[in-house]
Amino acid sequence: MDHDLSQTISLLTRTPAALDALLRGLPEAWTHRNEGKGTWTAFEVVGHLAYGERTDWMLRAKQILSNRSQPASDLPAFRPFDRLGQQRESQGKSLSNLLDEFARLREQNLAELHAFHLKPADLQLQGRHPAFGLVTLSQLLATWATHDLTHLHQLSRILAHQYRETVGPWSAYLGVLHCNGHSS
Amino acid sequence: MDHDLSQTISLLTRTPAALDALLRGLPEAWTHRNEGKGTWTAFEVVGHLAYGERTDWMLRAKQILSNRSQPASDLPAFRPFDRLGQQRESQGKSLSNLLDEFARLREQNLAELHAFHLKPADLQLQGRHPAFGLVTLSQLLATWATHDLTHLHQLSRILAHQYRETVGPWSAYLGVLHCNGHSS
Numbered sequence: 001m002d003h004d005l006s007q008t009i010s011l012l013t014r015t016p017a018a019l020d021a022l023l024r025g026l027p028e029a030w031t032h033r034n035e036g037k038g039t040w041t042a043f044e045v046v047g048h049l050a051y052g053e054r055t056d057w058m059l060r061a062k063q064i065l066s067n068r069s070q071p072a073s074d075l076p077a078f079r080p081f082d083r084l085g086q087q088r089e090s091q092g093k094s095l096s097n098l099l100d101e102f103a104r105l106r107e108q109n110l111a112e113l114h115a116f117h118l119k120p121a122d123l124q125l126q127g128r129h130p131a132f133g134l135v136t137l138s139q140l141l142a143t144w145a146t147h148d149l150t151h152l153h154q155l156s157r158i159l160a161h162q163y164r165e166t167v168g169p170w171s172a173y174l175g176v177l178h179c180n181g182h183s184s
Numbered sequence: 185m186d187h188d189l190s191q192t193i194s195l196l197t198r199t200p201a202a203l204d205a206l207l208r209g210l211p212e213a214w215t216h217r218n219e220g221k222g223t224w225t226a227f228e229v230v231g232h233l234a235y236g237e238r239t240d241w242m243l244r245a246k247q248i249l250s251n252r253s254q255p256a257s258d259l260p261a262f263r264p265f266d267r268l269g270q271q272r273e274s275q276g277k278s279l280s281n282l283l284d285e286f287a288r289l290r291e292q293n294l295a296e297l298h299a300f301h302l303k304p305a306d307l308q309l310q311g312r313h314p315a316f317g318l319v320t321l322s323q324l325l326a327t328w329a330t331h332d333l334t335h336l337h338q339l340s341r342i343l344a345h346q347y348r349e350t351v352g353p354w355s356a357y358l359g360v361l362h363c364n365g366h367s368s
Contacts, residue, residue, distance in 0.1 A: 003350050007211050011343070014206050022202035022336075027191050132353040139352035146351050149344040150360040152206075156337040159195070163330045166187050168323035169316040175366040176334040182359040 003123060003138045008145045012110060015148040016103035019046060022155070024099055031095055035161045035181065042158055045151050046098040047090035053105035054089075056081045057144045058112060064127040064137045065116065075128040113141075157181075187307060187322045192329045196294060199332040200287035203230060206339070208283055215279055219345045219365065226342055229335050230282040231274035237289035238273075240265045241328045242296060248311040248321045249300065259312040297325075341365075 023031055023042055031042040040048070060078050067075055090098060116122075123138035160176040171177045207215055207226055215226040224232070244262050251259055274282060300306075307322035344360040355361045 004211075004213070007213055010210055011214065014210065018202050018206035021205045022198050026194055026198065027188075029188070029191055030195065129353070132356075135352055135354070138350070139354060142347050142350035142352075143354040143358070146344050146347045146354070146358050146360070149340045150358045153337055153340040153344070153360040153363065156333045156340065160330050160333040160337070163326050166322070166326035167330050168319055168326075169313070170319070170323060170327040170330070172316075174327070174330050174334045176330070176337040178366045179337065179363060182362045 003142055005118060005123065005141065008141050009110060009113070011145045011148065012106065015049075015152070016099070016106050018152070019049075019155070020099050020103065024096060030159055030162060033158075033162050035158055039181070040154070040158065042155050043095050043098065044086065044090065045155050045158070046095060046102055047086035047093070049148070049151060050098050050102040050105060051086035051089050052081070052147070053102065053109055055085060057140070058109045060127060060140055061113070061116075061137060064125050064140065065122070067127070068122075068125050072126055072134060075126060075134070077128045077130045080130050153179075187326055189302060189307065189325065192325050193294060193297070195329045195332065196290065199233075199336070200283070200290050202336070203233075203339070204283050204287065208280060214343055214346060217342075217346050219342055223365070224338070224342065226339055227279050227282065228270065228274065229339055229342070230279060230286060231270035231277070233332070233335060234282050234286040234289060235270035235273050236265070236331070237286065237293055239269060241324070242293045244311060244324055245297070245300075245321060248309050248324065249306070251311070252306075252309050256310055256318055259310060259318070261312045261314045264314050337363075 023046065026042075034041045034044075063076075063078060093101075118137075123136065123141070125137045126134050127137070127140070129135045157176050157179050160174065164171060164177055167174060167177075207230065210226075218225045218228075247260075247262060277285075302321075307320060307325070309321045310318050311321070311324065313319045341360050341363050344358065348355060348361055351358060351361075
């Protein structure tokens with residue numbers, strides 16, 4: 001479908017409150033357990049989302065907008081996103097801290113996005129992804145929202161994993177227990 | 185892990201507000217589209233959850249408790265859950281209606297569960313599942329919570345599907361777009 005930016009923003013606006021309602025005050029037996037060695041806890045996922053607000057999406061959007069007069073061949077690559085950056089940033093914080101931080105940073109970013117007064121033509125402006133090559137502002141902003149969803153998908157799987165044994169034979173009917181970690 | 189009922193209840197308590205924060209007021213381009221023929225929209229998933237509150241979990245829990253003095257061999261099977269029942273129940277309702285209904289029914293059910301004053305030994309009481317045979321109250325209640333998570337997992341996938349093309353090459357990095365529908 002054509003990219004309707006207001007739809008993207010409507011989702012981006014809702015994610016922090018949805019995660020807050022799901023996770024705040026939930027026992028650590030849910031929020032601080034992972035799916036096994038090398039996987040993330042719900043706490044780490046929220047830290048990753050907060051870190052992305054600070055270091056990823058809007059920096060790239062601004063880079064695209066500030067280079068709008070450059071020919072495509074001269075566009076510099078985005079700085080690769082440090083997927084482990086939140087491990088440093090989350091240290092010493094509680095889940096409540098991270099939920100607050102994610103909500104605050106998201107709100108600031110959406111206010112800033114609004115202030116760009118983007119026109120449909122602006123969505124076709126390009127930037128250079130370090131792996132994919134040329135991408136559009138439209139694709140970047142759509143990915144920002146879909147990235148929320150990929151981590152909501154992961155979160156539901158991490159939480160469900162804690163009850164893998166407890167549900168007994170019903171595990172056969174619970175699709176989330178058959179998801180093989182592709183969104184980690 | 186051993187089944188700590190308070191942990192199960194803490195998750196069951198949070199799901200309605202999490203879905204409300206995610207879905208209420210979201211454009212129908214997100215909430216009323218599915219993943220293709222024969223699949224559900226977000227609207228239908230919420231209808232299914234509300235319908236389950238009315239017809240599934242607590243009825244089965246009460247059946248287990250009311251048959252507690254029966255020998256296991258005499259336990260009658262649960263009535264099979266009608267997985268399409270919400271199609272009838274959702275007709276003429278809005279997503280807001282269904283979110284309200286799910287929240288209200290869940291709250292009533294958790295109040296009723298609380299009033300049972302279940303002891304750890306009660307969690308080992310048995311019922312007969314029409315497909316699996318003997319199951320415990322512990323497994324039933326754990327499944328109630330994990331069923332919330334399987335549908336949160338599905339919801340995030342249904343929503344993400346709507347942006348499958350819009351994200352362009354980033355689809356390669358978005359795990360939710362590689363989930364093959366196992367939780368439908």
